[in-house]
Amino acid sequence: MKRVFCFLLTLAVLPAPFLLGGCQKDEEPRSKYTIDAEYADGVLEAVLDLSYYNDTDTEMQKLSFNLYGNAYREGSAFSPVSSAFSAAAYYDGKSYGGMEIASVSPCASYAIEGQDENVLSVTLQESVSPGKRTDLRIEYSLKLADIEHRTGVARHAVNLGNFYPVLCVADEEGNFYECEYYSNGDPFYSECADYSVTLTADSDYTVASSGKTVSAQVTQTSKTQEFSLKNARDFALVLGTEFSVLESDGSGTAISYYYYDDENAAETLTLIENAVAFFGKTFGAYPYETFAAVQTGFCYGGMEYPGLVMLSDALSEKDYMYTAVHETAHQWWYAAVGNNQLEEGWLDEGLAEYSTACFFDAYPQYSLTRAQLVDGARSAYKAFCSVEAQLFGGADTTMDRKLCDYKEYEYVNIAYNKGMLLFDTLRDAVGDSKFFAGLRRYYSSNAGKIACEEDLIAAFGNAGAEGVIRSFIEGEAII
Secondary structure, three states: OEOOOOOHHHHOOOOOOOOOOOOOOOOOOOOEEEEEEEEEOOEEEEEEEEEEEOOOOOOEEEEEEEOHHHHHOOOOOOOOOOHHHHHHHOEOEOOOOEEEEEEEEOOOEEEEEOOOOOEEEEEEEEEEOOOOEEEEEEEEEEEOOOOOOOEEEOOOOEEEOOOOOEEOEEOOOOOEEOOOOOOOOOOOOOOOEEEEEEEEEEOOOEEEEOOEEEEEEEOOOEEEEEEEEEEEOOOOEEEEOOOEEEEEOOOOOEEEEEEOOOOOHHHHHHHHHHHHHHHHHHHOOOOOOEEEEEEEOOOOOEEEEOOEEEEEOOOOHHHHHHHHHHHHHOOOEOOOEEEOOOOOHHHHHHHHHHHHHHHHHHOHHHOOOHHHHHHHHHHHHHHHHHHHHHHHOOOOOOOOOOHHHOOHHHHHHHHHHHHHHHHHHHHHHHOHHHHHHHHHHHHHHHOOOEEOHHHHHHHHOOHHHHHHHHHHHOOOOOO
């Protein structure tokens, strides 16, 4: 996600060539989500059929699912939006939603648990051995709040990010990692799966999707579309009645731009084409068949999902351009190479930020350079440290903290600005050739997996590189 408080310098002080078939090789077994959903009047009624594949070394008797939609309910312990962004998000006053589980079958029992009613815990009728499968059906409804956020009814579109129960990541011992929906960062952590999603909605809606369209049936009043996506961490949709659509496949990828308020739409599409081509050449091939960039109401700058990104309609022209590239970079860093965004948010955000700077350095026609962007990040970071010193006697500059342990402006400066500075310092330390070779190794070795700082260090295989990375993470680097 890209949060744009203001372009570049003031960011800190405001409050609050490898060919890859998707995430993993197609022959590798993985879980599959089959979702049949119908949307009308702010409510999504859906059935999820999960074919669960046990890729751990443990016999699994229980499964846990993140219920991200419950973060929007009244009385939630963790608000999805901080107070600094609440007015921008809730455009028509406070509004609430939530996810209700109607049934789970077959199972011995199920319950809503977690710190914030954010987890569906299912006890299976029979345990699942390593390397085996089981099927599970979950019937649920999702009520959407009137909110310009990942999941909600915005003023000009309906955002359906994180709209289904998402299987929690399990370690080799079978322990599930539950995700609380903090307002900081992107509180998501998931593994790759295959998706088949069918959506029925009013025929007036144009639908942007993470996946390619497999079929479409239209009546006078409704439209039913089926979408497919393989080897992806998430699946998202955006529905709108005002969209114009520009399409291109010049990069070898079917790129679509959905918009309703962009006087420079053709230029925006070209920018996105250039970004996909540049990142593919620099790091490794784009992992999916399609890519959708969607203008929508969103209280932050933008949001990434595999094969789809949301771009806020409230951004200035320059911020919109920058955010479009940043979110596109996330198709490599987060969508393909995953990470635990609650624990190591800097890993994908710092890489997306620095990748964006590298893109603009390679395309001078956009009048932004890596030097400008890195200098802006450095100035913002130093301003943040100065304010922290004045208010609290010093700044905590460590990067290995959970989202809940950051103040909002602190997270932006550590994950984004310091993250960018980490990679620029690493590039200076090892040289351009080794730097980009290291990132290509990191991508090819970890696409379809969940990476951590140790995987990044291993990709460079250099004691100097390790020293730089660890000094930044541990807060010892002098900037």
